[in-house]
Amino acid sequence: MADKEPSGAVVPAAVAGVEAAGAEEAVQAVPEPSYEWMGLSNQWGVRVKPDEHGLRLSALNVGIYGEVPEYWDDQTRRPRGALPRPGTPPLPYNLRAKHQLWADCAADLYEEGIQRRWIPATDVPWSTLEPLPDAIERSVCQVCTELMQYANTEIEIITYWQDQMSYGYYEVKQFLATATFDCARHIEALRKRALANGGGLGLESKGIVNRMILESRGGWTESVVYLYLLRGTFAMQLLRHMLTSAHNDAESYIWGHMIQDHARHLTYGYDHLKYAVTHHDGAAAVMRTLLSIGEAMMGSELNDAVLRSAMAIIQGGGVDAGRTVGMQSYLHLVGGFVRDYLALCDWLGVPRADRLHASLKQYLEY
């Protein structure tokens, strides 16, 4: 707590080197500069140039600034390429191995995320919303509610890990900052859609997979397996089917732009997992274990009647057709997710076809 200066006492000046004097006589002398910082650079004379897309992050990877080591042995906020300052205390940046977070596409995805922002308040043609039959409106609102929870989970797991990611791989930190911003925007757009057309928010889901994602505290890679390989691949199918079933331009805009954003997230996730598997011994085995657990959880969540029936009604155009055509379409959606998932696992070098959990395998017939 600052002490109160007794009246009439000398008031210390804000600037070091000032002679103590009466307050009204204080003279601000210019302290002698040291200039000891001048000439201290790892690499000088750099002149990166913009291209037809502007000056993008990837263009900065020249010389020493582009050397991305396999291990970043620095627990400070030192920018990659800057000189260290001896004696700087460490901070808990625990993710310091490249295979723990890297994706080659991170810089480009960051630029795309920055450049392709959309504004739900003004870009979505809200005036095109028209009243829908009650069952369909409720179903759309329920799907919006579900997807908001997905986005919340994505925000929470990314932000949990973000401040543990070291500065050596700043491209990933920057990209993930845009990813969480995307998720906030999705929550905004989904909430607005749910409250703009005579409906309201629906039921909270049991959140089995949400909890699995949030409890994946072993490492960021482990979280990515659940967040993007399992949940994210399914979410993309949901979004695509919502787009094809859109009832108006507003919904088309929302689903289309969410797909665009989500595609970036998945690209990072898949690319990172590929990097982890190919650069770290044992990563594939860990993924196999995680997926054995995760598939069972995913299968359990897919059994939940709420999302299933909401999607069936949307895709069938009503309750009656939802029981037949709509449900068939939804089962085909889930079958598509499982097929995509298996193909991705093959690509990653973690094949699952022979080990796929029965609760997911059943959807392959659709």
Added chain:
Amino acid sequence: MAPLPDDMEEAECLLCTFFNEVEFVAGDVPARWIAQTTPDFLEARHVLLVQVMDEARHMDVFRKRALVNGGGLMRMSGATSGFVGSIDLARDFTEMSTRLHISGEGAVLSMFRMGELFAQNEAEKRMYRLCAQDEARHVAFGVLHLRYLNAAWPERREEIHAYLDEAEAQIMAGQQNPAGTQAETSEALAILLGGGKQGYDEGHKKLLVIRRRQLKEYMQRVKSTGFGDRFEDGRSNIPAQYAAAH
């Protein structure tokens, strides 16, 4: 962007290295708190998520500026590591917001707003102007959060005064303020403000104007939150620092 004299380019690059280093404190730390905030307060979470993205963009633009005009990154400052009262070490959201938004970003905002004085070309002027625009949102959140607490939780006033005590100890003397008395970036600023090393003294006079403005705007912000009594009852020595900074 035309080449600058070496001393000016070094000064600008030091400033950019500093900002590239510290800007994402304001990304990492709010992110940590977002993960612990219930989705029920989605508006507050979303403001902080916007901040995280803004800070990523600031990291981006300052790194680009350092590498675009014949310079490079320089030595890191270590300004935000490990000292008592640092933003990282806050154990309460309001404590974090006071240190980050009111003190740290407040000082940087005042500086960015005066970017016309030390920017050397249109690219830099625009860079500082846009950064100021972002930073103003962050500071506004911090101010409004304290204002809300003052109205809704008056029993926390003494606690918040304690946070402000800690924050004020860092405003001029800490290394987080690039215009502060202990920061080597203040020498770089004086060079930029004076048009080169030969104009250092003149630049230093302008630096004092920036410091004075930082102190004045800090006091205005705190007064607007309802905690301005600290400047009248002698608790804070910021008024004395302001009076002396001329």
